[in-house]
Amino acid sequence: MDVMPKWADVILVPVISLLLAMAISALVILLIGEDPVAALKMMVQGALGSSYGWGYTLYYATNFIFTGLAVAVAYHASMFNIGGEGQATLGGLGVAIVCLAVPWPHWALALPAAMIGGALFGAAWAAIPAWLQARRGSHIVITTIMFNFIGAALLNYVLVNVMRPEGSMDPATANFPPATHLPTLHELLAPIGINFSKSAPANVSFLIALVACVAVWLLLWRTRFGFEIRAFGRSESGAVYAGISPFKIIMGAMLISGALAGLMAINNVMGEAERLVMNSVEGAGFIGIAVALMGRSHPLGVLIAAILFGFLYQGGAELALWTSIPRDLIVVIQGLVILFTGALDNMVRMPIERVFLALRRRRTEG
Amino acid sequence: MGFDTVIQVLDSTLRLSTPLLLACLAGLFSERSGIFDIGLEAKMLVAAFFSAAVAYTTGSVWIGLLAGIAASLVFAGIHGLASITFRGNQLISGVALNFLASGMTVLIAQSWFKQGGRTPSLIGGARFEPIDLPFAGSVAGVPIVGPIYSDLLSGHSVLVYVALLAVPATWWLLFRTRFGLRLRAVGENPAAVDTAGVSVVGLRYAAVGIAGVLCGIAGAYLATGLQAGFVKEMTAGRGYIALAALIFAKWRPWHALGACWLFGLLQALALRTDVVEAIFPFRMPVQLLDSMPYILTVVILAGFVGKAIPPRAGGQPYVKER
Numbered sequence: 001m002d003v004m005p006k007w008a009d010v011i012l013v014p015v016i017s018l019l020l021a022m023a024i025s026a027l028v029i030l031l032i033g034e035d036p037v038a039a040l041k042m043m044v045q046g047a048l049g050s051s052y053g054w055g056y057t058l059y060y061a062t063n064f065i066f067t068g069l070a071v072a073v074a075y076h077a078s079m080f081n082i083g084g085e086g087q088a089t090l091g092g093l094g095v096a097i098v099c100l101a102v103p104w105p106h107w108a109l110a111l112p113a114a115m116i117g118g119a120l121f122g123a124a125w126a127a128i129p130a131w132l133q134a135r136r137g138s139h140i141v142i143t144t145i146m147f148n149f150i151g152a153a154l155l156n157y158v159l160v161n162v163m164r165p166e167g168s169m170d171p172a173t174a175n176f177p178p179a180t181h182l183p184t185l186h187e188l189l190a191p192i193g194i195n196f197s198k199s200a201p202a203n204v205s206f207l208i209a210l211v212a213c214v215a216v217w218l219l220l221w222r223t224r225f226g227f228e229i230r231a232f233g234r235s236e237s238g239a240v241y242a243g244i245s246p247f248k249i250i251m252g253a254m255l256i257s258g259a260l261a262g263l264m265a266i267n268n269v270m271g272e273a274e275r276l277v278m279n280s281v282e283g284a285g286f287i288g289i290a291v292a293l294m295g296r297s298h299p300l301g302v303l304i305a306a307i308l309f310g311f312l313y314q315g316g317a318e319l320a321l322w323t324s325i326p327r328d329l330i331v332v333i334q335g336l337v338i339l340f341t342g343a344l345d346n347m348v349r350m351p352i353e354r355v356f357l358a359l360r361r362r363r364t365e366g
Numbered sequence: 367m368g369f370d371t372v373i374q375v376l377d378s379t380l381r382l383s384t385p386l387l388l389a390c391l392a393g394l395f396s397e398r399s400g401i402f403d404i405g406l407e408a409k410m411l412v413a414a415f416f417s418a419a420v421a422y423t424t425g426s427v428w429i430g431l432l433a434g435i436a437a438s439l440v441f442a443g444i445h446g447l448a449s450i451t452f453r454g455n456q457l458i459s460g461v462a463l464n465f466l467a468s469g470m471t472v473l474i475a476q477s478w479f480k481q482g483g484r485t486p487s488l489i490g491g492a493r494f495e496p497i498d499l500p501f502a503g504s505v506a507g508v509p510i511v512g513p514i515y516s517d518l519l520s521g522h523s524v525l526v527y528v529a530l531l532a533v534p535a536t537w538w539l540l541f542r543t544r545f546g547l548r549l550r551a552v553g554e555n556p557a558a559v560d561t562a563g564v565s566v567v568g569l570r571y572a573a574v575g576i577a578g579v580l581c582g583i584a585g586a587y588l589a590t591g592l593q594a595g596f597v598k599e600m601t602a603g604r605g606y607i608a609l610a611a612l613i614f615a616k617w618r619p620w621h622a623l624g625a626c627w628l629f630g631l632l633q634a635l636a637l638r639t640d641v642v643e644a645i646f647p648f649r650m651p652v653q654l655l656d657s658m659p660y661i662l663t664v665v666i667l668a669g670f671v672g673k674a675i676p677p678r679a680g681g682q683p684y685v686k687e688r
Binding site: 132150345 | 455
């Protein structure tokens with residue numbers, strides 16, 4: 001029997017962890033001589049106070065949904081995929097190749113192809129660590145870390161030596177043709193009379209990210225393969241006894257994970273930059289870890305956590321613009337969120353469990 | 367390519383491998399006791415910042431070194447708390463600490479020095495100066511041996527020699543003392559150590575603490591020896607390369623020295639494109655050179671060239687009561 005009711009497990013514990021992380025962040029802001037309340041107000045105003053702010057918040061959130069789902073799927077198979085950064089980097093390469101290689105007549109045709117390109121490249125980058133884990137027993141965490149670095153070096157090489165247009169000094173691809181331009185939320189919402197900010201980068205990819213959340217939920221809780229993934233994640237020996245092939249689960253879960261991370265590129269590469277530049281992922285692969293941990297690896301939780309981190313990112317950028325608090329504050333908050341919701345989970349959980357135990361005892365006695 | 371160039375490259379290899387070696391030995395202690403540590407990077411980074419900041423304000427590099435070690439120990443303490451006391455996920459804890467260090471150092475640096483997340487340049491007593499080994503001047507004229515002794519071996523900061531001495535010290539501590547035996551045992555079979563009446567928690571905290579000290583020295587060397595001051599993200603993935611070296615060395619001290627020299631050589635070569643062009647008959651992309659440590663580690667991990675088997679209880683929190 002579980003000690004805690006389900007709501008305490010999925011809502012109370014993460015919220016308290018989050019509050020702890022926020023409290024320490026406030027303390028940090030105080031220590032560097034700024035006002036945390038004013039900072040929070042400015043973040044809310046900057047990230048949620050206008051459709052411009054929302055446009056950036058949702059743009060960042062789109063990235064984090066994809067990388068968060070990527071970490072979550074692997075986590076259900078009890079694998080810790082730290083390679084989202086590298087997989088998203090390679091996904092960007094896939095999207096860029098698709099966008100530049102074919103003279104697309106319309107974005108509606110280019111987008112599905114780019115999605116396939118990004119997902120394939122992301123999955124391919126996850127496939128090698130997955131195969132090494134499944135067949136050679138190499139620890140997936142270490143290999144995916146190594147593949148982040150190898151991926152960055154590979155992209156560096158490709159951008160400098162292969163895909164850079166002639167005469168350009170900038171290590172980046174040529175601009176994608178105008179036909180591959182994805183409609184922004186402004187262009188999508190204007191026909192139905194909503195005036196959304198023109199200059200914000202949120203685009204149709206956000207809707208794809210929402211679909212991805214539903215798809216991952218369906219996969220994990222409504223398909224046989226999803227059941228096998230979760231069974232394997234709970235107990236490998238139990239799953240093997242039930243006739244589930246570890247090789248199939250490790251490969252399958254990691255390929256889906258890598259594909260999701262690679263899909264992120266339709267947002268940042270195709271939707272925003274409209275060309276592939278160095279370090280286009282900007283750490284979103286790592287934020288996926290925080291997002292998945294906070295969202296308890298459930299697609300709905302991932303969605304909420306991704307929007308929260310989108311808010312932090314846009315709010316943090318506003319802070320850096322208007323105060324002397326550097327943007328690195330977000331990195332600190334991110335670290336604290338991972339620390340409290342992930343590593344120090346038991347520190348929060350144990351006292352709460354004790355409270356519930358005491359309550360139950362009183363109820364049975366009384 | 368002349369003899370002088372070889373000496374120059376090896377000289378910078380020795381220097382660049384020092385932080386790798388210290389961090390690698392730190393990881394060795396931690397992982398041998400069963401605590402995975404991907405937060406080596408974090409500990410080095412905070413140590414680099416605090417050593418540079420304190421060395422700048424006090425003017426003494428030694429006080430800076432102590433501050434760096436202290437900062438690194440605080441991070442080691444958090445890692446210990448999360449992974450030993452609260453039995454959390456050690457990998458997640460390491461990831462969290464890496465972010466914390468990366469953001470925190472810039473935040474504090476900006477708040478203290480207002481120079482865009484760096485410390486002011488260190489001069490004079492705030493830096494580790496190169497020290498000359500005895501007779502370095504007088505044997506410099508001797509062919510072959512002279513340059514090797516006076517240019518390659520002599521003339522480094524004291525921490526380079528500390529790192530080199532740390533290798534036999536680690537070997538002796540781990541393989542020739544009772545503490546070392548217990549520490550290795552706790553990474554393989556903590557229940558057995560517990561049954562023998564030795565504290566698993568205590569041993570693991572000790573290992574994590576030693577790792578903290580070694581990472582502290584590594585970070586201090588980066589900011590006050592190798593360079594003159596702290597800059598944002600100055601560890602530049604060295605913690606991960608050290609981790610790679612640790613796997614490459616299969617968790618053994620002397621092999622760690624070899625692995626760190628190899629990876630240090632690769633870093634040194636990446637800085638000398640003229641030498642790279644002279645060695646390789648084809649055009650060697652510098653990106654390939656950069657990612658070589660990671661590629662080699664993956665190959666080793668895959669078990670194609672000997673098998674790397676980590677300590678058996680690595681990554682698992684020890685639960686006494688069942």
